[in-house]
Amino acid sequence: MAFVLATSPAQAFPPAAPTTDDGAASAQRGLASRARSKAIASLPAHALLAVLALVSIYPVYWMFVTAFRPNSDALSTNPLPGPVSLENFVTVWQQIPIGSMLASTFGMALALAAAQLLVAILASYGFARWSFRGKKVLYLLFVGSWLVPFQVTMIPNYLLVSQMGLLNTVAGVVLPQLCSAFAVMMLRQHLESFPKELLDAAQMDGRSSWQALWQVVVPNLRPALAALAIMLFISAWNEYLWPSLIMQKSTALIQVGIRAFLGAEGNNWGAIMAASTIACLPIFLIYIFLQRYVVDAFVRSGLK
Amino acid sequence: MFAHRARALALTAAAAVAALSLSACGASSTGSTTSAVIPELSADQKVDITFESYNLAQAGVWSDTINGLVADFEKAHPNITVHAQPPQGGGAVGANTISSVQTQLLAGHAPDVAQLTFDGFDFAATQLGAQPISDLVGQKAIDDALGGAHPFNPNAKHLADWNGKTYGIPYVFSTPVLFYNATALQKAGLPADVDLSTWDKVEAAAKAVSAKTGKPSVDVACTSIGGNWCMQGIFKSNGASVLSADRKTIQFGSDAAIDTVTKMAQLTKDGVLRNADSNSQLEGLAKGDTAFLLQSSAVQGMLMQAAAKGGWQLKASGMPGFGSKPAVPTNSGSALFILSNDPAKQRAGWEFIKFMTSDHAYEQISTKIGYLPLRTSLTQPGGSLYDWAQKNPLIAPNLAQLDRLQPWVSYPGNSYVQVDDILGKAIEGVVYYGKDPKSTMQDAQQRAQDLIK
Numbered sequence: 001m002a003f004v005l006a007t008s009p010a011q012a013f014p015p016a017a018p019t020t021d022d023g024a025a026s027a028q029r030g031l032a033s034r035a036r037s038k039a040i041a042s043l044p045a046h047a048l049l050a051v052l053a054l055v056s057i058y059p060v061y062w063m064f065v066t067a068f069r070p071n072s073d074a075l076s077t078n079p080l081p082g083p084v085s086l087e088n089f090v091t092v093w094q095q096i097p098i099g100s101m102l103a104s105t106f107g108m109a110l111a112l113a114a115a116q117l118l119v120a121i122l123a124s125y126g127f128a129r130w131s132f133r134g135k136k137v138l139y140l141l142f143v144g145s146w147l148v149p150f151q152v153t154m155i156p157n158y159l160l161v162s163q164m165g166l167l168n169t170v171a172g173v174v175l176p177q178l179c180s181a182f183a184v185m186m187l188r189q190h191l192e193s194f195p196k197e198l199l200d201a202a203q204m205d206g207r208s209s210w211q212a213l214w215q216v217v218v219p220n221l222r223p224a225l226a227a228l229a230i231m232l233f234i235s236a237w238n239e240y241l242w243p244s245l246i247m248q249k250s251t252a253l254i255q256v257g258i259r260a261f262l263g264a265e266g267n268n269w270g271a272i273m274a275a276s277t278i279a280c281l282p283i284f285l286i287y288i289f290l291q292r293y294v295v296d297a298f299v300r301s302g303l304k
Numbered sequence: 305m306f307a308h309r310a311r312a313l314a315l316t317a318a319a320a321v322a323a324l325s326l327s328a329c330g331a332s333s334t335g336s337t338t339s340a341v342i343p344e345l346s347a348d349q350k351v352d353i354t355f356e357s358y359n360l361a362q363a364g365v366w367s368d369t370i371n372g373l374v375a376d377f378e379k380a381h382p383n384i385t386v387h388a389q390p391p392q393g394g395g396a397v398g399a400n401t402i403s404s405v406q407t408q409l410l411a412g413h414a415p416d417v418a419q420l421t422f423d424g425f426d427f428a429a430t431q432l433g434a435q436p437i438s439d440l441v442g443q444k445a446i447d448d449a450l451g452g453a454h455p456f457n458p459n460a461k462h463l464a465d466w467n468g469k470t471y472g473i474p475y476v477f478s479t480p481v482l483f484y485n486a487t488a489l490q491k492a493g494l495p496a497d498v499d500l501s502t503w504d505k506v507e508a509a510a511k512a513v514s515a516k517t518g519k520p521s522v523d524v525a526c527t528s529i530g531g532n533w534c535m536q537g538i539f540k541s542n543g544a545s546v547l548s549a550d551r552k553t554i555q556f557g558s559d560a561a562i563d564t565v566t567k568m569a570q571l572t573k574d575g576v577l578r579n580a581d582s583n584s585q586l587e588g589l590a591k592g593d594t595a596f597l598l599q600s601s602a603v604q605g606m607l608m609q610a611a612a613k614g615g616w617q618l619k620a621s622g623m624p625g626f627g628s629k630p631a632v633p634t635n636s637g638s639a640l641f642i643l644s645n646d647p648a649k650q651r652a653g654w655e656f657i658k659f660m661t662s663d664h665a666y667e668q669i670s671t672k673i674g675y676l677p678l679r680t681s682l683t684q685p686g687g688s689l690y691d692w693a694q695k696n697p698l699i700a701p702n703l704a705q706l707d708r709l710q711p712w713v714s715y716p717g718n719s720y721v722q723v724d725d726i727l728g729k730a731i732e733g734v735v736y737y738g739k740d741p742k743s744t745m746q747d748a749q750q751r752a753q754d755l756i757k
Binding site: 072075077095096155158159162163167244245246248259260261262263264265266267268271 | 361362363364366367389390391392407410411412413583586587590591600602603605606609610613674
C-alpha cells in the first residue's frame, strides 16, 4: 500500500506555475484539447459497446413487445410495440397455473440458494481455517466435481431421488444440488484473504471456532455472501433440465411450465413470451433493488 | 434451438440409461409374455394406472382434451383411477416419449400405459417391455374393440403389429399434406385449385409464385431434420425404401433413394425450395413468406388461424408424387402401449386403451385437437363427425391418403434415433447445401448400417 500513489500524476507532477493569464488559458486549452482527443479516440470503443448492448437487450425487448401484442400478431416483425394487448397474459393465466408455478419456483430457488450458501460457508471455512491431511486432495475433488458435466451425474441422481421417493417434489430438485462447488471455491478465495488476526483475536476472546464463524467471519463477509446468494438464487431460478426431469408435471415450476406452449403443431409464441416475461420478473426485481450486489457478484466471479 | 438442445440432452439421457435399463428390463420384456388371457377385473377391484401422453405436455386444447377424456373414463369406470402425466425431460413435444419411459423404467416405475411414437416401435416391442396386447386380451378382443359400427381404417389398424402380434393400438396420427396459399397462387396467375399432384407440377406452380415474389415459395418439412417420417413417404413414392423388407439392410444409399434426394435438391437449385427449419417453415406459410408447405396435417388448425388473420385462402392437396407413380403417404403419430407386468393393471390399461380409441374419444380428439379420426366412417353421412368434416374440407386429402397409407418404418436396434439423425443430416446436406447425392447418401447408409448390426 505504501507504494501506491496517493495523488494523481497531475498532482504529483504539477505544471510550472503560469506566469501570465495567457499561459493559464493556453494550458487549459491544451487540457481541453487532450480531453477532446481522448473522447474522440474512445468513440469507436463506445460505439461498439453500444451496439453490443443493443444486441444483448434486443431479445428481451422483443420478448416484451411480443408478449404485449395480440396473439394473432405474435409473428409480426414490426419492431415497434403495439397495439398493446393483454391477451397473451390472459391465455397464460387461464391455461397454466402461473401463480402456483411462481410460488413453487421461488420456494425452490430460495431453498437451493440458502442450502448452497450454508454448505459453502461451512466448507470454505474448513478449508481456509485449518490445515489437515488430504486437504488439497479434498479441495481438488470439490473442484473436480464442478468440472463433471451435469449429464454424467443426472441419471445416478435421478435414481437416488427416485429411491428416496422424492420424484415430483421440490425436495427432489433441491437435494442433489445442496452443495455448489462453485460457491465453495468462491468463498474459499474470500476466506483465504480474511485477516488471521481477527480470528486469533476471537480465539483469545474465548470464542469457539463455531462462534468465530458466525460472530466474526460471516458479518465481515456480508457483501460477498449477499452477492453469492443472489447469484445462486438466479442460477437456481433459471434451472430447467433437472427440474424437468424430476417434476414430471409440467405445471410444477415456471421454467418447465413455459414449455407447455411449445408443440409439434406450432408454438404459441405470444403465450411463450408472456410466460417468459412473468418468469423474468423476480430476477428483474432483484436486479432493480439489489443492482450493486448483482454486479458485484458477477465481478467477483469473473463473469462480467 | 431450444428444441434441438433439449432433444440432444434427452438423447444423451436416453443413451446413458439404455445399457443399464435394457439389461434390467430385458428379462421382463422377453420373459413375461403370457399365453393365457389376463382375468377381468372383479366388480369391487380397485386399480390405479399411470398413463403417459405427450399431448399432456402442451397447454390448451391438447391437455384439456386428454384430461377430459381421462375424467370421462374414470366416470365410466369408477374402480379404475388414471394418473395422467406428460413425459419427463425437456424435449420437444413428442420427441422424447421413449427416453422418458426408459428413464422411469430404470427407476422401477414405468408408466402402465404410454403413448409412444412410431419411430421407436421396434425398440418398444423388442426391448422396452411393451406387452403384446393380443396375448394379454386375445386377438378377438382387439378385433371387437377396433370394429363396431365405425371400425378402424384397415390401413391404420395394424400399424403397431409386430411378428403377428399386436403390441400397440394406433391412437393419433396424421399424414403429409401439401398446404398452400391459394391467394398467392391467384396473384401469380394460377387457379386456386391448381393441380399439385406431382413434384413437377408443384415446381411449375412454385416457379410462378417465386417469379412474382422474388423468393423461394416452397417449404418441405420432410427434407429437414425431424421430418424423416414423411421423407420415408417421398422415398416410397419414388420406388425407394429406407430399410429392406427383412429389416436387416439400410437402403437409403440405393439408386432410387439417391434419385429422390437429387430431385428434391433440384427444387433448391431452381430457387423454389427454401432452406428453413420446421418451425420457420410453419411460420413462413403463416406469415405469407412462402406459398407451399408439405407438413403433417396436424398443423392445419394453426394455419387456418393464420389464414383467417392474414386474409388469405388456405387450401390443401395430397402429398405429391413423381411422374405417373402414385404418391405413397406415410403416417406420423403414435400408438398406445401397455407396459405394466401386473395383470390387474394390464386389464385396466386395456379398458383405458379401448376407451381412448373409441368413437367418443375420436369425436373429442378430432373436433378439439384436429387429429385424424382413425374410425374414418365417423366422417361419413350418419357419422357423428360428418358435420365437422363438412365444415372442415381441408381434412379431405388427409382422409383420402389413409387408403394409400404405408407405415412409418422404425429402425432396428438401440441406435434407431442416431440412424434417423444420420439420414436427416445427409438429406439436408444434399437438398439444401449442394453435397454430392451419391457419395453422401451411400456414406450415410454405411454409417447407419454399422449402427444396426
